[in-house]
Amino acid sequence: MGDQLRVKTMQQFMAEGKQPEILFWVGSAGSYDDRAKKISRAFVKLLNKANVDFAVLGQEESSTGDVAKRAGNEFLFQMQAMMNIELLNGYEVKRIVTCDPHSFNTLKNEYPSLGGIYDVVHHTQYLKELLDQGRLTLQGETYKGKRVTFHDPCYLGRANAVYEAPREVLAKTNADLVEMKRHKTTALCCGAGGAQMFKEPEKGDMDINVLRTKDALETNPDIIATGCPYCNTMMTDGIKAHEKEDSVAVLDVAELLANSI
């Protein structure tokens, strides 16, 4: 157990008759997956440090339905979406931040036509905002001179054309950013999207995450940075397949920043 985090729920804000600056949509991975929980904690550590008045939905949060939609189950997606929208609208939520590009994409793009209209940002965008506003400052020593390569999550990059925010934020850690041969629009998927995370891959001659990790390892990195809990899992498994887990770490952008304050 690390430092005590300060996390309030929407319910608590409501009881106090207040509105938070922003809602942190934790997502299912960020809530339950052991590795992703650390990302949630790192992000909250940064929010606390910057004194952001944020809320979470806590036990009221439910899957966005994104993965069901990608799997083809539009019914389940819309059921989840409408339940969540009812909740979010009830709390008069205006702005949402999330560490999960899949939640980011579906909340930002697919909820509006169902009645859920919010200003949705990815945590790398929000962290950039906090840094730009001077609400958050980094000491910039921890990763000085370390080689860091950023793997673009498909649902942040190609899906929503957010390429710069994570890079700009990473640059503030004073790490040496190195690009993989395929990056930004041509970045290779980690293999988890489209509900692949929850099933065995189809027959082939290699796993996608192993191929993508190979791209990353070619840059000879100390750290592979990601901005997605699913990419994180896939890349972590990938470096194990390449037997590099002792020399290369896979970290979320939020974790790199949380270690730099």
Next chain:
Amino acid sequence: MEYLPNILFAIALLVGVGFFTHNVKKLSRNIKLGKDVDVSDNKPQRWKNMVQIALGQSKMVVRPVAGIMHIFVYVGFIIINIEVLEIILDGLLGTHRLFSSLGLVYNFLIGSFEILAFLVIVAVVVFWIRRNIIRLQRFIKPEMKGWPKKDGNLILYIEFVLMTLFLTMNAADFQLQQLGVGHYLEAGAFPISQYLVPLWSRLSESSLILVERTAWWLHILGILAFLNYLYFSKHLHILLAFPNTYYGKVKPKGQLNNLQSVTNEVKLMMDPNADPFAAPTTTDAAAVPEKFGASDVMDLNWVQLLNAYTCTECGRCTSECPANQTGKKLSPRKIMMDTRDRLEEVGKNMDANKGEFVPDGKQLLDDYISREELWACTTCNACVQACPVSIDPLSIIVEMRRYLVMEQSAAPMELNNMMSNIENNGAPWPYNQMDRLNWVNE
């Protein structure tokens, strides 16, 4: 009999254009078999996309070698059409080099056509080498066996022959001009074909005229034939790239459409005031319940069908596809080729049955696209990003997954587990919703 060539030319033109028009009507009918979709939004962005992506070739040059070579052929195609206009008018009116009165401008035009024709030949040769000698990965994938491979090469041969005929015609004309024969007045500049002139050194005047006329006729007949070849080939992209980039997706790539039919049902289910036993209103009862997702081409929307006809099988999508790169069966290009092949089959079925489609016991799913392919997709949008003409193979994959899941409950078992977890406890894993905030204190 003086007008015989004019008459023959008019007939050739009429037949060529007429047959093409006939096939275009069929093409348009087939595309309209798709469901309606609202594409009336974002007009300025759509025009911009068409200008940048189709006219400006912006996505072609992402791969510089193929991109620049393609620009040669593309610019050649567009510009040389000015020459085709002159040829058509000459053919109909019995004139020779009608536009030559433009003087210097004409010389400049003919000169640039020649250079372009030469560049087209260079590009076509490079393309042929890439396909047949270097055998680039994306040109030798399983879906490229047979007709698609032959089609690709045939197009290159035709373009090579057409350009050669054009230069031959000019070379003979140039020599005749030099000799001051009949109506061959000095007109045009021949920066390329002048080097072919030595070929004619032993030819008599009449043989030269024969060469010039033959090349002229074969060139224009070849163009008319090529125009009609388009419909039977992957080469339709030279026309359809323009509407396709206009109607292509203008929303963020990650955004999938929300099915309105599902929204209606979900709203009813969640409305506490709705009476689940209420008799359907008369209009509802008469309506055929809408099928969820797509199992055949008629279930797709017309833009998706236009996509299929626009695909020129370049394979950039497939070469960027993570599933394909790791040896899975999925190839986004094959999704488009299958959609077109099935649509053509449905169209032929209609032609044979007085315009009505008679069920043939086949469909796009399983008979063309396998479930294994559909489930291998990571929805990463690499294919959509890679397509130089804004085709969206992913939308078809998702539409077919929807059919499998919502009409057939035929998702892979692990996905069914994932979905029942979401239904039961609001997360894809079997954890208690009450534990959602435990991470704070761990």
